[in-house]
Amino acid sequence: MAESKPLIDVRGLARDFDVSRPWLNRVLEGQPRTFLKAVDGVSFTINRGETLSLVGESGCGKSTVARLICGLYTPTAGEILFDGQDMAQASGEQLKAIRRRLQMIFQDPYASLNPRWRVKDIIAEPITAHGITQDPAEIDKRVADLLTQVKLSPLDGEKFPHEFSGGQRQRISIARALSSNPEFLICDEPTSALDVSVQAQILNLMKDLQREFGLTYLFISHNLAVVSHISNRVGVMYLGRIVEIADTKTLFNRPLHPYTQMLQSAIPDLKMSGKARTPVAGEVPNPLNPPSGCTFHPRCPHANERCKSERPELKAHDGAQVACHGVEERRISFHPQSLATV
Amino acid sequence: MAQQSLLARALDSDIFYSFKRSPLIIISALVTLICILGAVFAPILAPHNPFDLASLNLLDAFTAPAWADSGKAQYLLGTDDQGRDVLSTIMYGARMSLLVGFLATMLAMILGVSLGLIAGYVGGKVDAFIMRVADIQLSFPAILIALLIDGVARVALPKDQHDTLALYVLVIAIAGSGWVRYARTVRGSTLVERNKEYVQAARVIGRSKIAIMFTHVLPNVLGPVLVLGTLHIGEAIITEATLSFLGVGVPPTQPSLGTLIRIGNDFLFSGEWWITVFPGTALVILVLAINLLGDWLRDALNPRLR
Numbered sequence: 001m002a003e004s005k006p007l008i009d010v011r012g013l014a015r016d017f018d019v020s021r022p023w024l025n026r027v028l029e030g031q032p033r034t035f036l037k038a039v040d041g042v043s044f045t046i047n048r049g050e051t052l053s054l055v056g057e058s059g060c061g062k063s064t065v066a067r068l069i070c071g072l073y074t075p076t077a078g079e080i081l082f083d084g085q086d087m088a089q090a091s092g093e094q095l096k097a098i099r100r101r102l103q104m105i106f107q108d109p110y111a112s113l114n115p116r117w118r119v120k121d122i123i124a125e126p127i128t129a130h131g132i133t134q135d136p137a138e139i140d141k142r143v144a145d146l147l148t149q150v151k152l153s154p155l156d157g158e159k160f161p162h163e164f165s166g167g168q169r170q171r172i173s174i175a176r177a178l179s180s181n182p183e184f185l186i187c188d189e190p191t192s193a194l195d196v197s198v199q200a201q202i203l204n205l206m207k208d209l210q211r212e213f214g215l216t217y218l219f220i221s222h223n224l225a226v227v228s229h230i231s232n233r234v235g236v237m238y239l240g241r242i243v244e245i246a247d248t249k250t251l252f253n254r255p256l257h258p259y260t261q262m263l264q265s266a267i268p269d270l271k272m273s274g275k276a277r278t279p280v281a282g283e284v285p286n287p288l289n290p291p292s293g294c295t296f297h298p299r300c301p302h303a304n305e306r307c308k309s310e311r312p313e314l315k316a317h318d319g320a321q322v323a324c325h326g327v328e329e330r331r332i333s334f335h336p337q338s339l340a341t342v
Numbered sequence: 343m344a345q346q347s348l349l350a351r352a353l354d355s356d357i358f359y360s361f362k363r364s365p366l367i368i369i370s371a372l373v374t375l376i377c378i379l380g381a382v383f384a385p386i387l388a389p390h391n392p393f394d395l396a397s398l399n400l401l402d403a404f405t406a407p408a409w410a411d412s413g414k415a416q417y418l419l420g421t422d423d424q425g426r427d428v429l430s431t432i433m434y435g436a437r438m439s440l441l442v443g444f445l446a447t448m449l450a451m452i453l454g455v456s457l458g459l460i461a462g463y464v465g466g467k468v469d470a471f472i473m474r475v476a477d478i479q480l481s482f483p484a485i486l487i488a489l490l491i492d493g494v495a496r497v498a499l500p501k502d503q504h505d506t507l508a509l510y511v512l513v514i515a516i517a518g519s520g521w522v523r524y525a526r527t528v529r530g531s532t533l534v535e536r537n538k539e540y541v542q543a544a545r546v547i548g549r550s551k552i553a554i555m556f557t558h559v560l561p562n563v564l565g566p567v568l569v570l571g572t573l574h575i576g577e578a579i580i581t582e583a584t585l586s587f588l589g590v591g592v593p594p595t596q597p598s599l600g601t602l603i604r605i606g607n608d609f610l611f612s613g614e615w616w617i618t619v620f621p622g623t624a625l626v627i628l629v630l631a632i633n634l635l636g637d638w639l640r641d642a643l644n645p646r647l648r
Contacts, residue, residue: 112539
């Protein structure tokens with residue numbers, strides 16, 4: 001029963017940002033209000049104990065999805081169901097209960113810890129905020145346990161964040177996120193500000209913690225190597241929409257969407273040795289004025305008239321879900337020789 | 343690693359190092375300390391009690407300072423028109439000036455910091471409203487606003503109550519014209535801090551707006567406020583002296599330095615210069631020392647100037 005119901009169910013999620021000029025400028029220059037569609041109808045589910053990654057270029061809306069789910073932004077349209085409960089409909093009490101079960105790890109470990117707080121207070125904040133316990137001795141013990149779990153010393157609790165390196169700070173972030181015993185962690189590029197060697201430590205720590213506590217992750221990243229290491233399933237985003245979502249293995253071995261293929265072939269590989277690659281052509285269009293039809297068509301080598309006029313929807317195809325007319329019409333197929341092996 | 347005591351850490355800090363290196367600052371700090379101690383312990387230290395009518399002798403009025411030919415040894419800086427010892431009145435007057443200065447600065451700081459935090463963190467219409475009020479406030483000279491508040495209070499309160507409440511009216515008047523600087527500084531820093539990820543982390547945890555403002559943002563925007571506050575004390579003392587000089591300050595029964603200067607001013611051209619010059623000098627020294635300390639603190643806390 002619990003296995004069949006996803007922990008997170010996102011349906012048609014959308015978020016517009018008002019990027020209009022100031023009112024007076026608009027009136028004088030006769031311009032309408034302008035909206036940026038950061039996220040435009042995204043749907044996915046995450047099962048318990050699973051890691052779903054969202055990848056994409058800068059500005060494709062992946063961080064906005066993370067912020068929508070954790071409640072930092074309110075959606076313009078669509079709904080987010082946490083354990084079957086609509087977060088937009090939840091009462092204050094219910095929302096508080098959901099917040100305890102949902103935590104977030106941020107990108108920049110230098111900005112995500114309050115520089116004036118001691119580490120033990122930072123880690124204890126979710127404990128006291130959710131009223132899990134108010135007993136100082138119990139809180140101290142819990143903080144010490146958490147510090148040990150993220151492979152820091154319990155004595156580090158007395159220190160301030162500036163006394164730690166980037167990787168250590170990210171561990172403190174993880175300890176804080178874990179302190180309210182959450183089931184679901186949203187990780188917004190948790191390793192992109194770290195050295196490569198430290199990235200691996202943090203990723204392995206996150207995997208260990210997932211196994212130990214049965215955590216569910218939503219992992220946001222632009223680094224495909226990191227994503228292939230940590231996730232069960234991967235969604236590829238382009239201009240606020242998911243263009244392909246599939247199991248990690250399927251997606252990396254047999255990318256269907258031309259954009260996924262393009263990203264794939266851009267992964268550096270030791271064995272690349274003069275293989276033909278799909279070159280990454282063009283740039284991301286201006287999201288204020290996205291292309292008609294399939295937003296990827298100006299960069300797509302397979303685009304035809306239909307792609308320019310009609311927007312493709314996500315459809316199941318060979319064990320993956322792809323939003324592409326070419327794949328649907330079997331014009332585009334997977335060419336193994338064009339890819340670096342993963 | 344042994345825990346360092348607070349004192350050891352303070353003595354080891356950059357600020358104390360820059361303090362030790364500057365003789366001018368050490369002198370300023372000493373002068374400020376002497377002024378504060380002299381004012382606070384005036385009832386014990388002052389040679390006379392100028393407000394004890396029984397001890398006053400009108401025959402001693404207009405006595406010149408002790409070193410002048412007609413001076414008397416028990417009145418070091420001479421006496422005023424009512425035979426009150428000038429040194430003692432200065433000590434009691436400084437007490438009143440410092441009290442008003444500190445209280446007004448504290449009130450302005452609390453008001454300004456709270457409004458600045460709310461404006462910066464809540465944003466939108468609340469921000470626009472608070473900052474427009476601040477802009478309007480800034481378009482009036484501070485002394486006019488203080489005069490306005492004092493004038494309104496004078497009309498609104500009965501005469502007998504006014505004298506007892508004069509001190510508080512004065513504090514509110516000076517604070518009411520001084521909160522804008524704190525609100526602007528704090529709003530600016532809050533706008534920067536509110537977008538940092540630690541604030542978002544607290545929001546994800548589910549802390550309330552008020553809790554985030556006062557426990558997360560406030561400690562990170564307080565540095566510049568302390569510097570502003572130090573400089574503001576000097577200014578508040580001057581404003582109080584100006585108001586008292588204009589006759590709208592504290593009542594003559596509890597004179598401040600400004601009141602003393604005004605009383606002495608009447609006798610300046612009849613040759614009794616000491617009645618006004620000594621309180622004036624005391625005011626200049628006190629404010630100068632506090633301002634020098636404030637300037638130094640601003641430089642010492644600014645990493646770019648080191």
